[in-house]
Amino acid sequence: MDRVIFWTSCLAFLHVCRCAFPAPCDSEIYCTGELLRQVQMAKLFDDDKYFVDMKLKAAPDEVLSAFRNLTSGTPGGTPEPSRIREFLAAFFEEPGTEFERWTPPDWHDKPQFLSRVSDVGLRSWAEKLHSLWKSLGRKIRADVRDRPELYSQIYSPHPVIVPGGRFRELYYWDSYWAINGLLLSEMRETARGMIRNFLDLVDRYGFVPNGGRVYYERRSQPPFLTLMVESYYRATGDRELLSAAMPILEREYSFWMQNRSVTVEKNGTVHVLNQYRVQVGEPRPESYTDDLELAEGLTEGAQESLWAELKAGAESGWDYSSRWFVDGNGGNGDTLKDTRLSHIVPTDLNALLCRSERTLARFYGILGDAAGAERFGQAQRARLQAVEAVLWDPERGVWLDHNLLTNTRHPAFYPSNLAPLWAQCLSQPAMGERALKYLQESGALQYPNGVPTSLKNSGQQWDLPNAWPPLQHMLIEGLWRLPSEKAKEVAFDLAQRWISTNWKAYLKYEAMFEKYDVTGDGKPGGGGEYEVQLGFGWTNGVALQLLDQFGDRLISASAGLGFSFGVVVFCGGLLAVL
Numbered sequence: 001m002d003r004v005i006f007w008t009s010c011l012a013f014l015h016v017c018r019c020a021f022p023a024p025c026d027s028e029i030y031c032t033g034e035l036l037r038q039v040q041m042a043k044l045f046d047d048d049k050y051f052v053d054m055k056l057k058a059a060p061d062e063v064l065s066a067f068r069n070l071t072s073g074t075p076g077g078t079p080e081p082s083r084i085r086e087f088l089a090a091f092f093e094e095p096g097t098e099f100e101r102w103t104p105p106d107w108h109d110k111p112q113f114l115s116r117v118s119d120v121g122l123r124s125w126a127e128k129l130h131s132l133w134k135s136l137g138r139k140i141r142a143d144v145r146d147r148p149e150l151y152s153q154i155y156s157p158h159p160v161i162v163p164g165g166r167f168r169e170l171y172y173w174d175s176y177w178a179i180n181g182l183l184l185s186e187m188r189e190t191a192r193g194m195i196r197n198f199l200d201l202v203d204r205y206g207f208v209p210n211g212g213r214v215y216y217e218r219r220s221q222p223p224f225l226t227l228m229v230e231s232y233y234r235a236t237g238d239r240e241l242l243s244a245a246m247p248i249l250e251r252e253y254s255f256w257m258q259n260r261s262v263t264v265e266k267n268g269t270v271h272v273l274n275q276y277r278v279q280v281g282e283p284r285p286e287s288y289t290d291d292l293e294l295a296e297g298l299t300e301g302a303q304e305s306l307w308a309e310l311k312a313g314a315e316s317g318w319d320y321s322s323r324w325f326v327d328g329n330g331g332n333g334d335t336l337k338d339t340r341l342s343h344i345v346p347t348d349l350n351a352l353l354c355r356s357e358r359t360l361a362r363f364y365g366i367l368g369d370a371a372g373a374e375r376f377g378q379a380q381r382a383r384l385q386a387v388e389a390v391l392w393d394p395e396r397g398v399w400l401d402h403n404l405l406t407n408t409r410h411p412a413f414y415p416s417n418l419a420p421l422w423a424q425c426l427s428q429p430a431m432g433e434r435a436l437k438y439l440q441e442s443g444a445l446q447y448p449n450g451v452p453t454s455l456k457n458s459g460q461q462w463d464l465p466n467a468w469p470p471l472q473h474m475l476i477e478g479l480w481r482l483p484s485e486k487a488k489e490v491a492f493d494l495a496q497r498w499i500s501t502n503w504k505a506y507l508k509y510e511a512m513f514e515k516y517d518v519t520g521d522g523k524p525g526g527g528g529e530y531e532v533q534l535g536f537g538w539t540n541g542v543a544l545q546l547l548d549q550f551g552d553r554l555i556s557a558s559a560g561l562g563f564s565f566g567v568v569v570f571c572g573g574l575l576a577v578l
Contacts, residue, residue: 164535
């Protein structure tokens with residue numbers, strides 16, 4: 001079928017069965033309104049997220065009425081911070097009261113993967129990482145279900161693994177790596193419960209929100225739910241869950257195709273690809289003062305546009321990065337004010353959807369639905385053609401984000417440029433070898449503690465010098481899947497670097513962090529809007545996966561760079577394994 005006809009019919013079908021897009025969170029306490037504005041602008045807490053995670057002691061109408069009485073009796077309608085603090089003490093509880101004590105019942109101390117870790121030090125460390133699931137597990141009280149108006153927490157019927165630190169709720173794409181770690185830890189019921197929570201969220205919203213709070217209800221995150229189900233099915237063969245999940249996975253896919261798709265013409269052919277896009281022009285409640293201060297001095301329309309772009313940045317999971325900076329002429333911007341995701345078609349999102357389409361086609365094949373398998377097979381083939389027509393750069397030999405304003409590709413290095421390797425969304429093996437060469441020549445391999453998120457130090461947390469666990473794992477997995485021995489050597493080298501970085505940080509801090517600094521041995525990352533967080537769900541999951549896959553060769557030695565093969569030489573930014 002011709003690609004244009006295929007996608008035109010798809011979009012027409014999606015228009016007919018359009019998901020009901022939920023109204024923005026209308027809470028005048030947690031999402032919008034004068035109470036939120038005044039509390040956040042009083043800067044009573046180091047982190048704006050603290051307030052919007054607090055529980056109400058009384059019904060919202062009663063709290064709002066009390067706040068109106070407070071402001072009406074104050075000159076200018078703005079109480080002193082001390083009065084606002086007293087008001088909060090009277091009407092709010094500290095964050096965290098929505099949880100009850102819970103220990104995962106399927107946790108046990110000797111999962112089989114531990115026996116595959118040869119290094120004694122790393123095996124002992126892996127046991128500690130395995131134990132961290134108990135500290136990251138949360139069960140939401142039934143009161144959240146029965147009295148949701150008192151909470152910003154969205155009720156989930158099954159216990160969850162939270163990332164850790166300030167993140168006191170489930171998060172979407174974080175949970176993919178946490179679930180993979182849980183499955184290695186043989187905690188299948190906990191993993192199944194988390195997946196069922198995400199399926200319930202799609203049932204309720206038509207998509208999975210960014211996280212489990214009402215102030216996240218109008219934005220999502222990279223859509224990993226299909227791959228969560230894939231991981232669980234591979235581990236369990238649970239056809240019952242697979243069958244029940246399929247209509248919900250289709251509904252989420254429809255949301256992305258209906259609400260986050262864009263057409264791009266190349267060489268006379270129209271292609272449909274996806275991007276991050278959130279059309280809510282208000283400050284993020286959890287980062288309220290940051291957003292207000294950033295937009296200061298702009299016109300009202302420009303402020304609303306910037307806030308919508310910042311929400312799209314949060315939806316991308318890369319909040320924030322110079323990757324998203326586009327100036328008014330379509331060129332590279334310099335500051336967070338230049339965040340313009342509406343102008344960008346991201347490589348990694350489309351690689352993820354390519355992999356998801358192939359997975360959905362395989363799921364339908366397993367369930368004996370030939371029509372469903374063919375439908376998603378066609379979608380995956382159309383996606384592959386679009387990715388290669390729009391995102392593949394034949395001169396550089398890699399996939400690059402597409403700029404819709406200039407109709408050009410963004411040449412800067414990001415690990416996401418190699419996401420099609422991870423997704424196996426490429427038509428020719430030679431493309432993989434060219435992407436490996438691109439990586440070796442990029443300069444990104446010169447850092448001993450991981451591959452940086454970019455080569456630009458903008459002060460944002462998804463830039464140099466930070467390295468993030470999911471990007472390391474996607475890069476390693478993508479390289480490992482290439483047929484060449486050279487690619488596998490680089491993949492193992494990167495796995496050894498990352499495990500060494502995590503291990504050294506654990507020895508120093510007895511903690512796992514959400515991100516690490518590629519320029520310092522075992523140094524946590526920094527930058528961005530908040531302090532580096534420890535816990536940490538996806539970091540644990542990635543480390544356990546690498547220990548499972550490469551545990552027969554990984555070493556914990558702290559001498560040199562700790563690589564277990566050859567000698568590593570850096571020459572002009574190029575990596576040579578001798």
